[in-house]
Amino acid sequence: MIEHALVFGFAAVSLALLMNLWRLVTGPTLMDRVLAADTMVINAIALIILFGIQMRTTVYFEAALLFAMFGFISTVAYCRFVLRGDIIE
């Protein structure tokens, strides 16, 4: 049963990533693109987790944790750059 659920999960998250890519390419404003990139990072974390379940290994959790941290830090740094013109003042 889990195998079929994993297939559905992979399909759903991949479709979500494609939608985010569409918003990243066609986003009318700059912040739309930042939001799309941030959502892509979150969806990539979900994909890594599902892949770890399928491979029956816990090795990929470190990768997911690193993705979460760098996604958050890069989004905040970009927003801060747009707001203040500088990241670390």
Next chain:
Amino acid sequence: MNLIVEFVISTLIVLGGIFALVGSWGLLRLPDLMARLHAPTKATTLGVGGALIASMLYFLAVEGTLSIHEILITAFLFLTAPITAHFIAKAHLHGQPESVRALPPTGQSRGWSTFDTPPPEPAAEDSPAEDSQR
């Protein structure tokens, strides 16, 4: 593996996939950025949370060990999603000057905190250089 555990894990994976899909569909569909912010920050985060809980239950059932990594990732994502949304909304509001006039009045003596600097504290009146140090 127990059939009930398997069913619960499958349900969580499917629910997580559906939530991630709904979040991205909302990102694609909603009209402007302030509306679009709602979909990824709520639905997609819930979707990742479902996948992480499914993974935690799976490795608890297969290996018998409770791994703490998933809780760490879930807590980190649930803590950082509002901060990210706040920063994106703030950068968006400051990017277009006409959004100041579009805001409703606050009904108080001070304006919206994103645009107006707060009134100085009574004790801080003798240090006017405080604003420039920010």
